[in-house]
Amino acid sequence: MSRARERGFSLLEAVVAFAILALALGVLLEIFSRASLASQRAAMLARASALAESRLALVDGGAVDLVPGVIEGGETAGMRWSLAVIPLARAGLAAGDPQPYRVEARVRWVEAGRERRLVLPTQRLGAPLP
Secondary structure, three states: OHHHHHOOOOHHHHHHHHHHHHHHHHHHHHHHHHHHHHHHHHHHHHHHHHHHHHHHHHHHHHHOOOEEEEEEEEOOOOEEEEEEEEEOOOOOOOOOOOEEEEEEEEEEEEOOOOEEEEEEEEEEEEEEEE
16 A cells, blocks of 8 residues: 555545544433423422422412312412312312312413413312201
């Protein structure tokens, strides 16, 4: 072999190497981009969950009475919340038994141009009905 051939890479080898490098970097950037979006989505979901749990705690703390209806909340950190109190059927319950309620904390927010929702339901016992 001649010495000229042993000195370095040919133009074709360099182009192929750059093409492989560009593909690998493209894939890595896509992975980091998706991971970043997933991290942001998880953070928003955690904030919504904390807000919903705090609204349910208002019922447990007695700040909100177990009265059928919906309480609409204002905007908190870009999220709107509501608290729904729904009476459950009393079939099989005797007079003087506590009234069961379904309580739902609902949180809505906009993420990437789409409305997202989180609903945390629970059940509570209210004052006995006559």
